[in-house]
Amino acid sequence: MTTTTPGQEFETQDLMINMGPQHPATHGVFRMVLQVDGEIVRDLIPHIGYMHRGAEKLAETMDFRQGIGYMDRTEYLAQFNAELSYVMAVEKLAGLEVPERAQWIRMILCELNRLSSHFMFTGAFGTDIGVFGTAFVYSFRERETILDLFEEITGDRLMYAYFRPGGLAWEVTDNFERRVGEVLKSARQGIKDMDGLLTENEIFRARTQNIGIISAADAIDWGCTGPVLRASGVPLDLRKTEPYLRYAEVDFDVPVGQVGDTYDRWLVRIEEMRQSVRIIEQCMAKLQPGPIMPERMPRMLRTPPGEVYLRTEAPRGEFGVYMVSKGGNRPHRLKVRSSCFANLQALKDMAIGSYVADAVAILGSLDIVLCEVDR
Amino acid sequence: MKGLLRSMGVTLSAFMRKPVTREFPETHRELPERDRAFPLLLWDFEQTEPFCTGCHACERACPVECMTVLMKDNPNHKSAGGDSTRRKIIDKFWIDYGRCMRCNICVEVCNFDAIAMNNTWSGHEMSVYDRADLVQDLPQLLSESRGGELKAWRAP
Ligand code: SF4
Ligand code: SF4
Numbered sequence: 001m002t003t004t005t006p007g008q009e010f011e012t013q014d015l016m017i018n019m020g021p022q023h024p025a026t027h028g029v030f031r032m033v034l035q036v037d038g039e040i041v042r043d044l045i046p047h048i049g050y051m052h053r054g055a056e057k058l059a060e061t062m063d064f065r066q067g068i069g070y071m072d073r074t075e076y077l078a079q080f081n082a083e084l085s086y087v088m089a090v091e092k093l094a095g096l097e098v099p100e101r102a103q104w105i106r107m108i109l110c111e112l113n114r115l116s117s118h119f120m121f122t123g124a125f126g127t128d129i130g131v132f133g134t135a136f137v138y139s140f141r142e143r144e145t146i147l148d149l150f151e152e153i154t155g156d157r158l159m160y161a162y163f164r165p166g167g168l169a170w171e172v173t174d175n176f177e178r179r180v181g182e183v184l185k186s187a188r189q190g191i192k193d194m195d196g197l198l199t200e201n202e203i204f205r206a207r208t209q210n211i212g213i214i215s216a217a218d219a220i221d222w223g224c225t226g227p228v229l230r231a232s233g234v235p236l237d238l239r240k241t242e243p244y245l246r247y248a249e250v251d252f253d254v255p256v257g258q259v260g261d262t263y264d265r266w267l268v269r270i271e272e273m274r275q276s277v278r279i280i281e282q283c284m285a286k287l288q289p290g291p292i293m294p295e296r297m298p299r300m301l302r303t304p305p306g307e308v309y310l311r312t313e314a315p316r317g318e319f320g321v322y323m324v325s326k327g328g329n330r331p332h333r334l335k336v337r338s339s340c341f342a343n344l345q346a347l348k349d350m351a352i353g354s355y356v357a358d359a360v361a362i363l364g365s366l367d368i369v370l371c372e373v374d375r
Numbered sequence: 376m377k378g379l380l381r382s383m384g385v386t387l388s389a390f391m392r393k394p395v396t397r398e399f400p401e402t403h404r405e406l407p408e409r410d411r412a413f414p415l416l417l418w419d420f421e422q423t424e425p426f427c428t429g430c431h432a433c434e435r436a437c438p439v440e441c442m443t444v445l446m447k448d449n450p451n452h453k454s455a456g457g458d459s460t461r462r463k464i465i466d467k468f469w470i471d472y473g474r475c476m477r478c479n480i481c482v483e484v485c486n487f488d489a490i491a492m493n494n495t496w497s498g499h500e501m502s503v504y505d506r507a508d509l510v511q512d513l514p515q516l517l518s519e520s521r522g523g524e525l526k527a528w529r530a531p
Contacts, residue, residue, distance in 0.1 A: 066438035069478040134386065141395050155411035155492065155528075161478045169479070170530035173409075196385040200378035 014042055017356075021050050025128055025360040028370030032347075032359075039355045044348045048341075051374035056334045063329040064090045064165050064301050072159040074336060075372045077120050080106075080113040081314035082372075083163040088244065089310040089321040090165040093303040101290040102167035103245045108180065108283045109153075109162070110245075110312075111276040112146055115187050117315035118273050119143040121367045122194045125266065128364030129207050135197055142190030149183050165301055167293035180284055184277055191273050199270065208263040212350035212362035215260060222349065223342035226317025227268045228366060232260035238313040250282040262358075262365040269367075272315075302329050309337075316340050316367055336375055340368040403496055408528045412498020413472050414481050414490050416465075416513070418521040422458070424451060425517055426489035427465040433481035433490060441474035442481065443467070468516055472501065473509040483530075491527030493519060 020031035029050035035043035055074050059067040068083055075082035084106060091098060098106075119139040126135025147157045153172050154162040162169050173179070198204045214224070219232040229236055237254040239247040255271035257264025303325045311320035317339030324333040343366050351359045397404060414433075419426045429446025447466035451457030481490055492498075497519065503509055519525045 062438050065480060066436070066478070069438055069476055069480075073476075138385075138389060144395070152407040152409065155407070155409040155479070155494075156477065159477065169483075193385050193389065197382050201382045202376070202378045205378070 012037070019359075021047075026363065027124065027368055030363075030368070030370050030373075032363075034356060034359065036356060039357075041351050041354055041356060041359050044351045044359065046344065046347060048344070048370070048373050051370045053375070055375045056336055059334050060331055064303075064331075067331070067334070068163065069159065069161050071336075072161060073371065074338075074375055075314065075316075075319065075369060076158060077117045077369050078113050078315045078319075079158065079160050080109045080163065081312060081319055083160070084110055084245075085310055085312045085314075085319045085321040087163045087165045088312065089308050089323045090301070090303065092308045092310055093306050093323060093325050094165065094301060095304075096166045097294055098167055099291045099294060100246075101288060102292045104283050104287045105168060105172060105292070106163065107245050107247070107250075108280050108287075109150070111280045111283070112149065112180075112183065114276045114315045115273055116143045116146040116150075118269050118276075119146070119187075119190060119194075121269055121315075122198075122266075125361075125364045125367070126198060128360050129198075129204060131198065131204070135194065138193050138197065139190065142186055142193075145183050145186045149179050152179065164293070166297050167291075171292055177284060177287075180280065184280060187273070187277060191270065191277070195270055199267070205263065207358075207361060208266060208365070209261060210259065211262045211354060211358045212365060213259060213261045214346055214350050218349060219260065219346060222346040224317070224346050225339050225342065226313070226315070227265055227272065228317065228343045228346070230255065231257035231264035231268045233257060238311060238318060244312055246283075246286075247279075249286070250279050252279050262361055265365040265367075300329050302327065311337065314339060316369065316372070317343060336372075338372045338375065340366070340370075341373045344368055344373055406494055406496065408494055408526070410492075410494040410498075411477050411479055412493040412495070413475055413477060413501075413511075414470060414516075415493045415498075415519050415525060415527075416468065416516040417489055417491055417525070417527060418517055422451075422460070424449075424459060424461065425465050425513075426487050427468065427485075428461055428463045428487055428489070429465040429468075430463075430486065432484045432486065436480050436484040438478060438480065439474050439476055441471040443469040465513065468513040469510055470516060471510045473506050488529070491520075491525070491529070493525065494528055495519070495524060497524070 014035050014037050017034050020026040021029040031047040033045040034041050055070045059070040071082040071086045072079040119142050123136040123139030151157045154160040214232055216232040216234050219229050233256050235254045235256045240254055252275045255268050257268050305327045307324045309322045311318045319339055320337030322335040323331045326332040350362045417426050429444050431444050434442045434444045445467040446463050449459055449461045449464040451459040452462050
């Protein structure tokens with residue numbers, strides 16, 4: 001038996017441990033190298049790029065319609081939002097006027113997509129925290145009903161390729177209104193379930209409260225957007241601050257957090273889901289029959305030379321598309337401003353000083369999509 | 376403690392609900408008519424030949440260049456003594472399903488309504504041991520429509 005005399009110092013060494021790229025807690029292929037002192041994270045070095053496919057460069061070789069498919073694959077949990085930024089950038093370049101009905105349908109689909117994306121978050125975050133399976137399968141039950149609706153409208157469960165510069169590819173189904181009603185009903189139930197399952201759960205709160213705090217100033221400095229920024233108390237929501245589509249005509253609140261911890265990021269997302277349901281209900285009331293494409297669209301869309309940056313509020317924050325056109329039917333340069341990439345930069349700040357297990361919770365609360373980070 | 380009990384209440388209520396899952400390989404969900412699996416060529420039953428004239432429009436529009444189209448003079452055309460109205464017709468057609476990203480563009484650009492997305496389960500359950508087997512040739516692309524199983528959906 002060894003005894004230690006009080007005051008005697010042991011020389012300890014920090015340990016470097018590797019997490020990922022194939023790790024169940026890293027949400028895709030993300031690798032972080034942690035320098036740990038016992039259980040405490042002293043330093044964190046993120047490694048990204050495992051998923052880099054050059055999607056932006058590829059989309060530069062494609063005409064404006066072909067590029068839409070690549071936007072789906074860039075942000076595979078909020079495909080409609082990604083498509084929206086892209087087609088709206090093209091519309092702005094080409095000066096296209098989108099019919100009103102197409103705008104409302106776009107809004108409904110984007111908000112439904114926000115719901116499905118946040119359901120993915122609630123499920124995956126639950127798993128990160130240690131609620132193995134339960135939260136995940138409950139979330140996925142509701143998410144699947146939304147994907148069923150998307151499949152009925154667009155024909156695909158994930159890669160929709162449904163928005164087109166100018167409007168929509170085709171009309172929604174005849175029973176659209178009834179189906180949206182059904183989906184909203186199940187989504188409301190799902191939100192209630194997730195809220196009841198975790199929000200007040202003492203174990204969940206112990207694991208998330210006061211973990212991974214980031215102040216509003218730091219979050220702004222790192223370029224965080226979306227729920228991560230709002231959880232720190234900054235009410236920046238592009239749907240409110242610079243409304244696109246018809247967001248100025250609907251009524252909704254922008255939830256903000258107070259502390260900026262992991263728990264706040266959870267609360268903000270849960271509340272955002274409720275607001276999305278509210279937005280969709282208002283959109284459905286305002287949906288009128290009408291055209292979904294402008295009259296006289298050219299077979300091959302060409303834009304005048306120009307340069308645009310267009311950003312929209314995707315579920316994970318600002319999804320921006322920067323596009324340079326030199327005239328012709330394809331972008332000369334395309335750059336995607338990824339919300340996850342900026343949010344991920346704040347990870348180091350949040351995780352240093354926390355436990356290793358909490359680093360997983362913090363990463364989960366950022367809700368990253370690695371395909372979007374690496375593009 | 377209250378929060379924990381509430382969580383358990385949710386699990387209990389979920390326990391009472393009807394299951395939403397299905398025993399997949401045995402039972403299949405009904406697919407919506409707009410379902411997009413992979414593109415297939417359509418068969419013209421009136422003139423007993425494919426609709427496709429081999430015009431290359433789809434080949435040029437495909438973002439991933441997974442199609443190969445070869446055209447020929449239609450031996451069955453009126454000028455050659457047949458009864459078809461198509462002067463040109465498809466000779467050989469390959470689509471590499473391994474590369475196709477199911478974007479629907481080929482269907483949209485076709486002027487002859489000759490191609491459609493497969494909306495049956497046969498388009499989804501396609502596993503092969505060799506990737507080369509995913510390259511489909513003309514008879515394979517036509518068989519579904521020729522056999523009458525395919526009810527192609529057209530955008531309204
Ligand atoms: S499928 Fe249509 S677009 Fe393609 S080669 Fe045949 S006729 Fe032309
Ligand atoms: S669906 Fe798209 S990727 Fe597939 S063959 Fe048609 S155009 Fe090419």
